[in-house]
Amino acid sequence: MPISGIGVSVQPQFLEKVKNEIRNNISGEVARTVGDYLVVVLETETPKEMEKKFEAILQLPEVTTAWVAYHSVEDVAVESSL
């Protein structure tokens, strides 16, 4: 189950709009807002779905750019306490 941490650079006047888009239409977690940047966590069933979500963020007209900072493909289906 892929989990990714994404940095997103947004045109400042559209921060709220982009946050809503990511939360509601892309099912991403906006973990934090720093200036004009968003920290987004994506979790999907498949790598293909992850690619689609990342591409969807990049395609938002108000997004200047986005990048992957962390990407895990570890199988965490069987969850264990640390």
Added chain:
Amino acid sequence: MKFNRREFIRHLAAATAFASLPVGLINCSKGKSEYPDDVPLDPNLSWDKAPCRFCGTGCGVMVGTKDGKIVAVAGDKLNSVNKGLLCIKGYSLPGIVYGEDRLTKPLIRNNGKLKTASWEEALDLVANKYKESIQQYGSDSVAIYGSGQWTITDGYAALKWFKAGIGSNNIEANARLCMASAVSGFITTFGADEPMGCYDDFEKADAFVLWGNNMSEMHPMLFTRILERKRNAEWVKIVDIGTRKTPTTQFADMYVQMKPQSDLALANAIARIIINTNRYNPDFIKANVLFQKGKENIGYGLEDKFNFNDEPIEVSFEEYKQYVQKYTPEYVEQISGIPQGKIKQLAEIYADKFTKVVSLWCMGMNQHTRGTWINNLVYNLHLLTGKICEPGNNPLSLTGQPSACGTVREVGTLTHRLPADMVVTNPDHRKKSAEIWGVQEDKIPAKPTYNTVEMFRALDRGDIKVLWIQVTNPMVTMPNLNRYRSGSEKEGRFIVVSDVYPTPTTEIADVILPSAMWVEREGFFGNTERRTQHWKKMVNPPGEAKPDNWQIVEVAKRMGYGNLFNYNPETLDKELFEEYRKFTIGTGHDLGTYEQYVEARGLRWPVVNGRETPYRYTAQYDAFVSKGKEIEFYGNKKTHKAVIWARPYEAPPEVPDKEYPFWLVTGRVLEHWHTGSITRRVPHLHQAVPEAYLEMNPDDANDLRIQNGETVRVVSRRGEIELKVVLNGKGNPQRGSVFVPFFDENKLINRLTLDAYCPISKQPDYKKCAIKIEKIL
């Protein structure tokens, strides 16, 4: 706080993404951070650093492994190339090694069928074939063709095997297809290869001029740095010069649409405006520049055994000034289609002494039948104005492969080269190389043999009989592919291919050797900005796969060159690297020690007393500049000056006509890397762009009554394929021009391309040939 494993990874992902945000903004944020500045990586995994396996940017990646498998990647915050950021291909790094059809055992073809063999059998067969051919037909009947994906020590082993062992210059690499014009541009202008500037320029420049360069897709992390610069400095301008609108264009302040090949005229027009408005820098020119003129009407390399030697003559500044007077805005508008006003606007960016300019390019300028010339002409603009060798003011040629610079250009895995910018035609260079290798000076032939196109022509003719291809896929990438595919399949040829997956090139192989890739082995890559990076082996390769350098050493030993390859297999990479390093010391290409690279996030050469050099030729940074000089282009050994070249506009060899009315431009897409042999194994990348397509201008489509998604026949004088049409996709070509990506082995666009090349760099032009489009009824 207690997390389960999934929550823990989510937390780490968020923390790492937070830590990757541009530092300036984090410091400006008012609220107290809930994440630490320095995020520790998951302690349940083993982590180590590596450069990314894909493009020439050289992003730093932290690779997380568990139970012998790669399970996570993170952008390496400590690597100044990408500062913790990764592009979409970073997602794919764990996936590229785990494709279902990895080659895991040597294969030998018998009666047309591939059969599993032992390494002993395969290596003995390869060595015997080389020996037999050399004995019967001479040492130039055998060859090796490698890659900008060769690690530095792979390339060094191959070079030594051929030039010091076999005694042949029949070594080439696929960087001839992508970087050779950049090399010859640097050499003819500065006397030494590779850039004076570095990525630090991205935070210093006021304007970025992209010459035929889709950075948004091809170098996304570097483009992100440019966008960040623009965001923090509103005056910053991005200029996109191209024949096709791309995803880069949407971020440009100015889009300059030009007709193919007319960049030559445009650059001369800018130079003319700079001179005629007295905005050139006479002091800089007097101290640092010479003017030269070379031969003109130099041909296109279309004939077998094409040969060209330039004969430069020195000219004065006044003669150069007169030379460019022809390139008036009016005249250049006719050639290029660029409105005169835009030419003047663009010239102003270079001419204005307060505007720091970085010029950037990649295949658009290099894959060009006048590729050396256009590289020269862009350098002219920086040299005329003195906008060079200082932070934020530099030309920067980008590379497409992870070690096109580190291996092919620096080690010198080309027919005419030796390590550290030395060439086989220079007796002193042969002497130095022979001494380091411990061979007789006359072992290294003084004459270059075949460039890449000529090498495959020689294979077709039968002059080359045995060819080993490593880490590259020429049966997808060669221009005019039909000739070279049939040539390689002719009777009497013996082809060896080392790779990680089956490809169209393994289809023609008599022996297939399974290779270890990326972190399955130790390695070094060298990136665009002269940064050499090392990584350790982190996981085992699948099956019996072995590193390419090990394969070469084993064959060389079997051929009787054991004295040249007497290395400990446990320390092979270290020993090869330290031996190669000897070539660089005191040359201005100086590399650091093996241990320094094991520790560092890469170092930009020259490395002097353990310190890297971000900017070359400038006293402030470069230890090789003579005392008392501010700038010194010491690559030109006699003059210590750079050259401004008088070079003309000349048309390409094949232009659209009534029968073939469209320009064909080929290139890459974001999702696939080069021939797709790796990225097409990653399901989500393959599904994102499953096949090649034809991108065309909607008005042209309308004229031909072609609909979006319709399959058409695309025909050139050399071949034809069928492709689906995409209108208003990611890119939009100008009228009369189409774009087709080359990654798809099932739709080989290079069956149509022309094998014309720049006579100086010998690099083919994949951006210009004539085609027609036929509806399929």
